[in-house]
Amino acid sequence: MVIDTKNQHSLPNKTIQSMSRLNNKIMLPLNKIPKQWLNIAPFLPEKPYPCLLPNGMPASPEIMKQIFPTECVKQAMSEDEFIDIPREIREAFALCNRPTPLVRAFRLEKALGLDSDRIKIFYKAEYVSPTGSHKGNTAIAQAYYAKKDKIKGLTTETGAGQWGSALAMAGTMMDLDVKVFQVRASYYDKPGRRVLMNNFGADLVPSPSNQTEVGKVFYKENSNHPGSLGIAISEALELAMKTPDYKYSLGSVLDFVCLHQTVIGLEAKEQMEIAGEYPDVVIGCVGGGSNFSGIAFPFIKDKLLGIKSNTEFIGAEPAACPSITKGKYTWDFGDTAKIAPIAKMFTLGHSFIPPAVHAGGLRYHGAAPILSMLANHDLVSSAMYHQTRAIKAGMLFSRTEGILPAVETCHAIVSAIDKALEAKEEGKKCTILFNFSGHGYFDTHAYKALQENKLVDFEYPNEEIEAALKDLPVVDESKFM
């Protein structure tokens, strides 16, 4: 492991840019699109755990390569601190508006009555990507590496549609077919996302469908079954495994997905330096954990090396699906039908089906294994929020900063607001950085529900978590650790 010295973190040739309402963003030139991803693995307090097969033994790289692009599997096993980003991927990043701006939320600060010299809120604007979220960062990389494997297409699942749109876009860029199983509830709730995916040429199927064995089980019972992310993952995986020249693509959770998202934090770190700042608190919302990992890992590395030991990291979760806050750190399946590999992570149980009243996104039952390990070591904390508070915070954000946030992003915003108000109360100085993971222009149904007072708050009951956690795989770590 290479130990950085403090000196490498100050850039002697860079002048600090003083920020004002007329100078509220730090933009990086195109040649600052990162040339390497940061691999957090060599810095972790423990070696990352392997993924396991249903028999409880580690999945070999050969098996993983049948499912995922070869290079992604290699990246997940790498112990190098930095991993090169190929030129073609950086070109696609340029098309997708990387480097994304770092913005100081002056008007939000004012609305909260903060003293702008003492409490500062910055956000990283991932919404500027053509499909509106951070998901393109890994979609482009996965499509590029899939094409290098000379396959014809990728299957995937999508809940709200952001991931499906990102992969559909990446598929057109890299000349690959993309087949998307979309959770039926959002297939009907979010017709705009559907049009966007179709426009990119993706083949869309509402899930559960009658095109897979897994889907049929649910479809035959109820052809209008609302579906879940867990079921859609099982369907996409099954189809990829039985279709020649197809592989499977996942938009979150996996180590290599979190790796691909580190472009967010690498850029943000450089931008914060230009602003003459280092965050006291780094915040992101957590579904599977990829956008939070992406912004946090470069700063967590500083914490793990003891360069900045006081930075606080907060994963913001919905009360309806609080994987880290209320889940258990243990081995669990990645999907409902138990086809996906088993991972050690914070989980609510693979049979978790999100409550129908939940509009707030972030519906996956588990959290990324690396992020889970960091949370288990108390290096990362989590907080949960009810959807009404979160979406109200999103409305305040749109009224002050002008952009309508994705409902997922609203959870990061409410968390940032809480942190800022807490610092104000305590009379402390505090610099907050959060990831603005995506815009909400396809999420108008959630804002409409807020405007019509129809949002219902729901906290996932402890008894149901206990019940779902009774069905975990039996794993004997001593057999392989």
Ligand SMILES: *Cc1c(COP(=O)(O)O)cnc(C)c1O
């Ligand atoms: C998918 C998505 C998330 C949640 O996924 P993570 O893997 O936890 O980042 C958050 N925000 C937006 C806008 C998304 O599209």
